[in-house]
Amino acid sequence: MSARSKARKRALDMLFQADVRAEPLERVVEAEAARAAGEPDRLASWMYAREIVDGVADHAAEIDELIVSYAQGWSLARMPNVDRAVLRIAAWEILHNPEVPTAVAIDEAVELAKEYSTEDSSRFVNGVLGRIGEYASA
Template identity: 55%
Template sequence: MSSRTKARKRALDVIYGADLRERSLTEALAEEELRATSYPERAGSWAYAREIVAGVDAHLDELDAVIEAHTNGWPLDRMPPVDRALIRIGAWEILHNDEVPDGVAIAEAVEAASQLSTDESGAFVNGVLSAIARGR
């Protein structure tokens, strides 16, 4: 597993956890930052995970508006929390991280959704993120 894939997983954990606990991403990021200092062997994946979470936090309203514009009336609060977090990560990478090709952002999110969420989640995540990439 690549360090960026591990970083996306760590970012997913933070974003998903904050969503479930109804906590701000800023608060969840600060808590994870403290935890990260206790595990220096995981430092390789932390820098990009932090960048993802901070980026999603900084652009959350914009990301959510773009996501809802591409879900054909499927509101964010009806999505499984894992799907919502993965789509936010993928949308941030597509719209705000030029270092990651759109296809990579989409493929990583789809793979994670297929492993971690419902049977339909991979296709749903693919459709939403592909539409966002086409519309940029």
């Protein structure tokens, strides 16, 4: 697994934890930073995970608005917590990280959804992100 794939998983863990526990994201990030400091072999994945989480937080309103717009009848509250976090990560990469091709962001998100969410989530995530990708390239 690449460092960026590991970073996406770490970002997913942080966003999911903050969401489910209704904890401030900053507190979750601080705890993860302390853990990462004790594990130097995970430094590469930590740096990108932090960039993702900070990016999602900085652009939360825009990202959530696009997700809801393209989710066709699904509110954020109705989505499984994992799907919501996966969509936010990939949407940030598509919209705000030019180093990551849209297809890679979508593929990585679909894989996370397959591994951590419901049976139908990967198709849902793929559809929403495909529309966000089209929007971003327009």
